[in-house]
Amino acid sequence: xxxxxxxxxxxxxxxxxxxxxxxxxxxxxxxxxxxxxxxxxxxxxxxxxxxxxxxxxxxxxxxxxxxxxxxxxxxxxxxxxxxxxxxxxxxxxxxxxxxxxxxxxxxxxxxxxxxxxxxxxxxxxxxxxxxxxxxxxxxxxxxxxxxxxxxxxxxxxxxxxxxxxxxxxxxxxxxxxxxxxxxxxxxxxxxxxxxxxxxxxxxxxxxxxxxxxxxxxxxxxxxxxxxxxxxxxxxxxxxxxxxxxxxxxxxxxxxxxxxxxxxxxxxxxxxxxxxxxxxxxxxxxxxxxxxxxxxxx
Numbered sequence: 703x704x705x706x707x708x709x710x711x712x713x714x715x716x717x718x719x720x721x722x723x724x725x726x727x728x729x730x731x732x733x734x735x736x737x738x739x740x741x742x743x744x745x746x747x748x749x750x751x752x753x754x755x756x757x758x759x760x761x762x763x764x765x766x767x768x769x770x771x772x773x774x775x776x777x778x779x780x781x782x783x784x785x786x787x788x789x790x791x792x793x794x795x796x797x798x799x800x801x802x803x804x805x806x807x808x809x810x811x812x813x814x815x816x817x818x819x820x821x822x823x824x825x826x827x828x829x830x831x832x833x834x835x836x837x838x839x840x841x842x843x844x845x846x847x848x849x850x851x852x853x854x855x856x857x858x859x860x861x862x863x864x865x866x867x868x869x870x871x872x873x874x875x876x877x878x879x880x881x882x883x884x885x886x887x888x889x890x891x892x893x894x895x896x897x898x899x900x901x902x903x904x905x906x907x908x909x910x911x912x913x914x915x916x917x918x919x920x921x922x923x924x925x926x927x928x929x930x931x932x933x934x935x936x937x938x939x940x941x942x943x944x945x946x947x948x949x950x951x952x953x954x955x956x957x958x959x960x961x962x963x964x965x966x967x968x969x970x971x972x973x974x975x976x977x978x979x980x981x982x983x984x985x986x987x988x989x990x991x992x993x994x995x996x997x998x999x
Contacts, residue, residue, distance in 0.1 A: 808913030808954040813888060816913065816954065820892070821847050823907040827900035841943055845896030845904060853889040853951070871958075877916075886956040895925055897943040908952070916953040922946050 722729045730738075808816075824847040855870045872885045894904060901922070908915055925945040 804957050806914050807885075807957050808888070808915070809956065812913045813954055816890075816911075817850050819911055820850065820908070820952075823904055823911075824894055824896070826907075827896060827903045829900075841945060843945075845894055845900040847892075848895050848947075849891060849893035849949075851891050853891055872955075877955075884958060886958065888954045888956065890952045890954070891949070892952045893947065893949040895945055895947050898946055899943070901946055901948050914955045916955065918951045918953060920948070920950040922948045 722731050724730070728734060824845050827845040829844050870887050870889070871883060872887055873882050875882060877885065894901065896904070905917065908917065923946065925947040
């Protein structure tokens, strides 16, 4: 039922609705305001991410990388220390091996008694048969050292040997190119007279001498024609053991001068008051030796 004359205009319903501001033609309703606030929040979050969070994250990563680098350096230092200790141990072993190897080489002291030692080996050779002499022919008997003389450095065939002083510096590759300039040598001419068994025994005993010795240019020839015996049956038999005359060069190897004495090799000079070697008993006179050697007993 309606009241007569009472009419409510339709436009009056809009009077209770709130009015929203309009910006750039857009009414700022709650929905629009929410969207704008969300956009502002996202922009602020992006700004904070780019200007605050990202630099802090990069700084954190740099610190982590630096920590990892320091840790790796500590590990590397420990490995380096381990390698240094191993290198020191290897050096000590190499020095010990070097000292052991140097003891194998000859030295001035051992060379001073080389003549005596060699003559003792010759005289100590076993006499398998008694000496038999007919005229100038001899068979059997004891071995004899006939010659022992030092070869002058200029006569050894080593380049620059004349200036080597206490021994020729090996430069001719005779012992291999690896030792050129690293070894010295003293060369002796040796001649012995004895039976084949005695000669063989003497050569073997030379290897047992303390100095490192090398035998080269070995030559063997009959010392004489030997003696022959014709028995009752007309058979020819040798009388006694035939003697051989054996000559060779005996090379004594020495370490470099600076290794042996601590002085440079170029300035080495023979010891003062040195006397030439004398031949052993029964030996023929030899040329004077330029380095000291004791007389034969």
